[in-house]
Amino acid sequence: MDKKKARILVVDDEERTLRVVEDMLTPHGYEIIxxxxxxxxxxxxxxxxxDLILLDILMPKVDGYTACNTIKTDKxxxxxxxxxxxxxxxxxxxxxxxxxxxxxxxxxxxxxxxLLGVIRQFLPAS
Numbered sequence: 459m460d461k462k463k464a465r466i467l468v469v470d471d472e473e474r475t476l477r478v479v480e481d482m483l484t485p486h487g488y489e490i491i492x493x494x495x496x497x498x499x500x501x502x503x504x505x506x507x508x509d510l511i512l513l514d515i516l517m518p519k520v521d522g523y524t525a526c527n528t529i530k531t532d533k534x535x536x537x538x539x540x541x542x543x544x545x546x547x548x549x550x551x552x553x554x555x556x557x558x559x560x561x562x563x564x565x566x567x568x569x570x571x572x573l574l575g576v577i578r579q580f581l582p583a584s
Contacts, residue, residue, distance in 0.1 A: 488577075503538060541561060
């Protein structure tokens with residue numbers, strides 16, 4: 459019997475970042491769902507129920523902070539771990555992400571080992 463692949467929702471407005479993360483994670487057995495802004499992220503979280511969300515902060519339409527807050531205050535999605543994956547590494551931004559109940563924070567650029575390490579904190583069986 460095949461083990462169910464863990465689903466990771468990757469949210470970023472930069473196509474290159476989406477491709478890089480997908481290329482990094484697919485060989486490790488993860489199913490990747492992509493969204494290009496916070497509004498798409500919230501909709502995908504509700505409809506697809508991913509096991510983990512990697513969420514950029516600076517995006518058009520709905521930013522990552524707003525999307526994180528919406529996901530974490532919705533009973534249907536609040537248990538999904540959210541890791542902010544962003545080029546913004548300031549301590550104040552990390553504190554804001556934590557206050558919105560983000561579960562983790564990883565700064566771009568990142569190495570594959572760092573990304574896998576963060577993912578395994580939330581998906582230990584993967």
